[in-house]
Amino acid sequence: MPSKVLYIDLSRRRFWVEDRRKFFEEWIGGSGVAIKLLEEECPKNVNPLEPENPIIFAIGPFTSFYPIASKTVAMFKSPLTGNLGESHCGGRSALAIRMAGYGAIVIKGASETPVYLAIHGEKTYFREGSAIWNMANSYTVGRILRDREPGAGARTIMRIGRAGEKLISYACVVTETYRHFGRLGLGAVFGGKKLKAIVISGRKSLPLADSKAYREVYKEIFDALLASPSMKKYHELGTSMNVNPLNEIKALPTRNLKKANFEEAEKISGEAFAKDFLGKRLACAHCPVSCIHLAALRTPYDLEPYFYKTKMICYDYETIYALGSMIGVSDPKELLKLLDEVEALGLDAISTGVALAWATEAQEKGLISTKETNGLHLKWSEAETYLKAIKLLVNQVNDFYKALGKGVEYASSIYGGKDFALAFGGNEMPGYHTGLAAHLGFLIGSRHSHLDCAGYSIDQKIIASRKKLTIEELTEELINEEAWRQILSSLVICFFARGIYKPELIIKAFKPLGMEFTEDSLKAIGKKILKAKYEFKVREGFNLGELRIPERILQTSAPAGEISKESIIKALKLVEEKLTAL
Amino acid sequence: MIACNRRFGEAGVAKSSIHIKSAGGIERGFIVLVCRACVDPPCMKVCPTDALSKRVGGGVILNSSKCVGCKLCVNACTIGAIFWDEENEKPVICVHCGYCVNYCPYNVIKMEEIS
Numbered sequence: 001m002p003s004k005v006l007y008i009d010l011s012r013r014r015f016w017v018e019d020r021r022k023f024f025e026e027w028i029g030g031s032g033v034a035i036k037l038l039e040e041e042c043p044k045n046v047n048p049l050e051p052e053n054p055i056i057f058a059i060g061p062f063t064s065f066y067p068i069a070s071k072t073v074a075m076f077k078s079p080l081t082g083n084l085g086e087s088h089c090g091g092r093s094a095l096a097i098r099m100a101g102y103g104a105i106v107i108k109g110a111s112e113t114p115v116y117l118a119i120h121g122e123k124t125y126f127r128e129g130s131a132i133w134n135m136a137n138s139y140t141v142g143r144i145l146r147d148r149e150p151g152a153g154a155r156t157i158m159r160i161g162r163a164g165e166k167l168i169s170y171a172c173v174v175t176e177t178y179r180h181f182g183r184l185g186l187g188a189v190f191g192g193k194k195l196k197a198i199v200i201s202g203r204k205s206l207p208l209a210d211s212k213a214y215r216e217v218y219k220e221i222f223d224a225l226l227a228s229p230s231m232k233k234y235h236e237l238g239t240s241m242n243v244n245p246l247n248e249i250k251a252l253p254t255r256n257l258k259k260a261n262f263e264e265a266e267k268i269s270g271e272a273f274a275k276d277f278l279g280k281r282l283a284c285a286h287c288p289v290s291c292i293h294l295a296a297l298r299t300p301y302d303l304e305p306y307f308y309k310t311k312m313i314c315y316d317y318e319t320i321y322a323l324g325s326m327i328g329v330s331d332p333k334e335l336l337k338l339l340d341e342v343e344a345l346g347l348d349a350i351s352t353g354v355a356l357a358w359a360t361e362a363q364e365k366g367l368i369s370t371k372e373t374n375g376l377h378l379k380w381s382e383a384e385t386y387l388k389a390i391k392l393l394v395n396q397v398n399d400f401y402k403a404l405g406k407g408v409e410y411a412s413s414i415y416g417g418k419d420f421a422l423a424f425g426g427n428e429m430p431g432y433h434t435g436l437a438a439h440l441g442f443l444i445g446s447r448h449s450h451l452d453c454a455g456y457s458i459d460q461k462i463i464a465s466r467k468k469l470t471i472e473e474l475t476e477e478l479i480n481e482e483a484w485r486q487i488l489s490s491l492v493i494c495f496f497a498r499g500i501y502k503p504e505l506i507i508k509a510f511k512p513l514g515m516e517f518t519e520d521s522l523k524a525i526g527k528k529i530l531k532a533k534y535e536f537k538v539r540e541g542f543n544l545g546e547l548r549i550p551e552r553i554l555q556t557s558a559p560a561g562e563i564s565k566e567s568i569i570k571a572l573k574l575v576e577e578k579l580t581a582l
Numbered sequence: 583m584i585a586c587n588r589r590f591g592e593a594g595v596a597k598s599s600i601h602i603k604s605a606g607g608i609e610r611g612f613i614v615l616v617c618r619a620c621v622d623p624p625c626m627k628v629c630p631t632d633a634l635s636k637r638v639g640g641g642v643i644l645n646s647s648k649c650v651g652c653k654l655c656v657n658a659c660t661i662g663a664i665f666w667d668e669e670n671e672k673p674v675i676c677v678h679c680g681y682c683v684n685y686c687p688y689n690v691i692k693m694e695e696i697s
Contacts, residue, residue, distance in 0.1 A: 065593040153603030177608050203668050206594035288687045312609035
């Protein structure tokens with residue numbers, strides 16, 4: 001089990017290591033360890049952009065031991081919501097942290113001048129970051145650090161773009177190019193610390209308690225992963241396989257959720273991208289699925305005939321929803337250009353798309369004019385205008401773009417249009433308008449994400465079976481799912497494999513590592529982690545009774561049935577009782 | 583990388599004798615670095631203690647007890663396919679067992695008989 005925590009103080013430019021074995025034994029790793037470290041390190045009511053806000057990275061006991069346990073958990077106080085920020089990222093981050101010898105990394109303080117961290121095994125170096133600060137493109141930063149630092153092939157290169165430097169509340173951290181700590185503004189927390197990038201590498205060996213049993217369990221998991229039909233789909237089309245099915249059931253948010261089906265969805269579907277643009281498929285380290293899909297976009301130079309550049313651009317379901325249907329963009333080439341810009345600047349694609357969608361509707365309704373937008377007429381489907389708006393947003397050219405850079409919750413509090421500002425707990429909505437369970441999940445989940453309690457999945461079951469659940473049953477299911485997901489995100493397993501990593505398999509996989517759990521003990525830890533997160537959120541001012549419910553979700557019909565405000569309010573009360581009683 | 587390491591009773595990649603890295607950025611694809619079993623192995627020729635000998639069927643075999651950890655073999659390998667065990671200060675060299683092939687679901691690597 002990983003047990004060492006690397007502490008880095010950017011203010012004093014010092015680092016030290018502590019062995020926290022008992023801590024890891026009690027809280028497993030990943031989300032469990034991260035929330036407890038955050039509790040320890042984050043002062044109450046701290047401003048997320050102040051030096052005192054810590055960044056915690058944590059990996060799990062299965063990292064580098066079992067396939068698809070390939071993610072790293074980041075925790076921090078979110079500049080977007082002002083509360084618990086939790087973001088997960090794949091790529092090579094988890095393997096690199098494990099091979100450097102750590103179970104978690106805590107970054108405190110802030111540097112006075114731009115800096116990047118190079119963590120190579122037991123050593124941490126504070127390197128000069130001024131030359132790569134304010135660079136226009138996050139790809140370039142990656143390219144420079146690739147050449148300057150050792151560890152090719154098993155290292156991670158995390159960096160922010162200009163959005164993070166400009167403290168945009170939903171700036172992301174790009175890792176290895178194409179993977180991200182996407183949500184809740186970790187990029188802005190990096191920016192607040194003048195931390196441009198982190199490179200991590202190492203070659204620590206990882207002994208086993210029982211190598212024969214380990215190889216057997218490994219094979220069982222590996223074979224199950226390869227045999228799984230859902231894994232095959234993710235390999236072939238990637239998560240964008242979801243575009244057509246969600247559109248067919250009328251759950252694909254379109255034009256700021258004025259509708260839930262997009263008449264041109266087929267053009268931006270996973271099938272269409274795979275057929276016309278797919279250039280490469282990639283995997284996170286130690287994952288046999290390789291769901292990462294890169295489109296090859298060939299664009300001509302303006303002035304030179306027969307002269308082209310070909311760019312590789314990553315696409316996923318959520319990014320297609322946010323910068324496609326949500327703003328009405330159906331031309332796949334234009335959509336890819338938007339994705340490329342967002343990647344270069346280091347923005348969260350979901351929040352950016354939802355922010356642009358809100359701004360478009362606000363302009364349609366006359367709440368803002370071209371004075372606010374700096375001359376732009378935002379119109380559904382007009383990607384060129386959106387590209388310009390993204391640049392103005394990151395450059396923070398006026399008060400409107402400064403407000404928009406703080407998310408739609410904030411922008412709508414200044415300019416109006418709250419009823420169509422699609423944020424839940426301050427976080428812009430993901431791409432699922434399946435029904436009540438999905439939206440409840442966004443409201444009550446600890447990271448206000450569809451990955452918390454998978455409400456969309458409950459809705460889909462309701463749609464398929466036509467069997468409604470009572471509010472009591474529904475909230476019970478949501479909380480049970482989220483409690484169990486705390487175990488998966490503490491191990492830290494990609495949620496795609498949740499159907500394979502069932503309790504019995506997890507218990508079996510722990511044994512060759514020298515650890516014993518029962519199903520009950522695992523479930524109890526899951527609840528304990530969920531409780532710790534909820535308590536942290538309440539400590540920082542979260543109140544389920546005060547959550548804003550965007551009217552738009554009640555107005556646009558959802559496939560699992562109409563959603564009423566009363567049912568949401570009733571559910572929130574029940575959830576509060578259940579979470580308090582955990 | 584992880585399969586290779588696992589074959590020798592450990593997890594992770596510290597003792598892997600196969601290495602994958604990008605060709606200058608993930609967008610440009612990947613390079614598989616693995617011993618190509620040279621007919622006249624340069625690593626063996628530079629070993630001052632004769633710790634490396636030719637393996638029947640191709641490649642070289644390391645006699646750890648003779649190795650003094652000078653790293654000359656690492657430097658001599660033109661394609662960079664000899665890796666380093668930092669804890670034991672010894673080279674990590676492919677033994678051509680083919681275990682990794684079983685864990686490459688997309689048939690990028692395979693074992694084949696050569697004449």
